[in-house]
Amino acid sequence: MERPITEDIKQEELEGNQPEPVIESSLTYKVENGRILGRIDSLEAVHQAVIKILLTDRFVFEIYSDQYGNDLNDLIGKDIPFVKTAVENVIKEALLSDDRIDDVTIDSVEQTDRQALSVSLTVSTLFGNFEIEKEVKA
Numbered sequence: 515m516e517r518p519i520t521e522d523i524k525q526e527e528l529e530g531n532q533p534e535p536v537i538e539s540s541l542t543y544k545v546e547n548g549r550i551l552g553r554i555d556s557l558e559a560v561h562q563a564v565i566k567i568l569l570t571d572r573f574v575f576e577i578y579s580d581q582y583g584n585d586l587n588d589l590i591g592k593d594i595p596f597v598k599t600a601v602e603n604v605i606k607e608a609l610l611s612d613d614r615i616d617d618v619t620i621d622s623v624e625q626t627d628r629q630a631l632s633v634s635l636t637v638s639t640l641f642g643n644f645e646i647e648k649e650v651k652a
Contacts, residue, residue, distance in 0.1 A: 557641040584608035
C-alpha cells in the first residue's frame with residue numbers, strides 16, 4: 515500500500531532523506547542434533563540457515579523451492595582442478611539466495627585428500643559476519 519503524498523514526504527524527497535529500512539526478524543527455532551532447543555535470532559539464525567543450505571541438496575526435497583539448497587553433488591566424480599574452480603560459484607549461488615546474506619567470500623580451497631576439498635568462507639549478513647568451513651567431495 516502506498517503512502518499518500520503529503521508535504522512531509524515531499525520535503526523528505528527534496529532533502530534526499532529516505533525512510534529507515536526495516537530489518538525483518540529472523541526468529542527461528544534452534545535445532546541441534548535433530549532436537550529443538552529454544553529460539554534464535556539475527557546472526558545465530560543466519561549461521562544455522564547457512565549450515566542447513568550447505569547440507570541440503572537442491573531439487574531433491576519437494577518441500578523446498580528450487581532456489582533452496584546447493585548443487586555440490588554435481589561436482590562428485592569431477593577432476594579436482596575443475597572442482598576447485600567450480601566450488602566457489604556453487605557455494606555463492608546457494609547462499610546468496612537467502613536475502614539476509616549480503617556477500618560470500620571464499621577464503622581458501624585446500625585439497626585434504628585424493629577426493630576431498632576443505633573450503634573456508636566468510637559470510638557477510640545484515641547482522642554481521644561469520645566464518646564457516648565446508649568439506650566438499652570430488
